[in-house]
Amino acid sequence: MKTIKSVIGGAALLLAAGTAALAARTDLVVGVVLEPPHLDPTASAAAAIDEIVYANLFQGLTRIGRNGEVLPSLAESWEVSDDGKVYTFKLRTGVTFHDGSAFDAEDVKFSLDRARAEDSTNAQKQLFAAIDTVEAVDPATVKVTLKAPQGSFLYNMGWGDAVIVAPETADANKETPVGTGPFKFDGWAKGSAVRLVKNTDYWGDAVALEKAEFRVIPDAAAAIPALLSGDVQAFPQMPAGDALAQIESDPRFTVKIGATEGETLLSTNNGKEPFSDIKVRQAIAHALNREEIIAGNGSGYGTPIGSHFSPANEAYVDLTGTYSYDPEKAKALLAEAGYADGFKATLKLPPPPYARQGGEVVASQLRQVGIELEIIPVEWAQWLEQVFKNKDYDLTVISHTEPNDINIYARDDYYFDYDNPAFKEVMNTLEATADPAKRIELYKTAQKIIAEDAVNGFLFQLPKVGVWDAKLEGMWENSPIQANDLTEVRWAD
Structure with a gap:
């Protein structure tokens, strides 16, 4: 019996060892590609932050799913008033922050009020501009009243910039x-x-x-x-x-x-000469060969775009023909603008291959029409400080990966420095429109306005x-x- 037990015991040990070896990794x-400047998604425009913390560490009232749909998150459900201005969120109970403190309606009120405050450092502060008041009705209920109906409100609450943080730890979230x-x-x-x-x-x-x-x-x-x-x-x-x-x-x-939401742009400082002249911007648009830029962008993949909108969106309009590749027309437009002999400018390129390698192709193409660009490689933190914050640039190549963000062209003092009252009016109307069919038509109009204004060099959708x-x-x-x-x-x- 002793021998039999020993054999059985040994077999059991072997079986256990084999089971452990076959267990799935955890x-x-x-x-x-990019290191984030810090880890607080409510305090920077850097996509590298959300790429690490969104849904993994931080959560909002809603979240955006893998198919772009709006899903419940810290809010398990919500009701909307008949006039579309009051959202009553039912919060999940039993939720705690990572430090063990309880999550409740006061944290939601703090986070939304902080994001929309006058001294807010939230890079997407405009997301919260429609909010009039935030009320913690009880620990599990929050009522948000808007100044006017906003068709995109639930979607906006799913951005990384709208995650809920605790007042006790908010200031330390960067580190x-x-x-x-x-x-x-x-x-x-x-x-x-x-x-x-x-x-x-x-x-x-x-x-x-x-x-x-x-x-x-x-x-x-x-x-x-x-x-x-x-x-x-x-x-x-x-x-x-x-x-x-x-x-x-x-x-x-x-x-x-x-597919991504990354519109890759030759971003242009519209408030700075000579780029404040639409003929110069049109000349640049005609000088860009998108297929060559895509081929040289580091991956060789990408979908050409003619405006700031994802081809995956049902409201997308193909505007790549607005300013087709035509170097001779580009030269003629530069002459009309007073730059028959061309001009010199700078091109600041952040680290991603699509920017560094694609930017080299852009510089070569603009050189062919007389625009000599000095390429200045910058690190991500430098790009955020110099280009995005201080508008200290002429041209840059960057992908805007925020979802459905054409509204940035309506923002005062945004780094493009673009100001078109007609475009702002379309965005204002869109914000107050809930009907899906009407929203699609407004999006199409918005795309056409910025395409015709050649606000930026619209290159390709980042794969x-x-x-x-x-x-x-x-x-x-x-x-x-x-x-x-x-x-x-x-x-x-």
């Missing part, structure tokens, strides 16, 4: 973020990686991953060996360069070419070149919002 390293999400902050090695761990006290469905690391890998030279060696298991937006075809043929990996281990499930193919949502990601058994 860790993940995700490669990201030690505290949210209500399914992951908690576990550390930040500056210049290297941000680490998250599973929130065991999460109010909703538990995530499968025990820990996740967002590792900063800015270019293909570093990204490819990291992927092939298994050091990094997923790149939601991979800087693959010419190696993408090789990766696609490797059965160890899944490659998905998806989402997703690459990850073939055993990973739940990664997003498209990016309807600037996020790398890990809440449904798991390793297959």
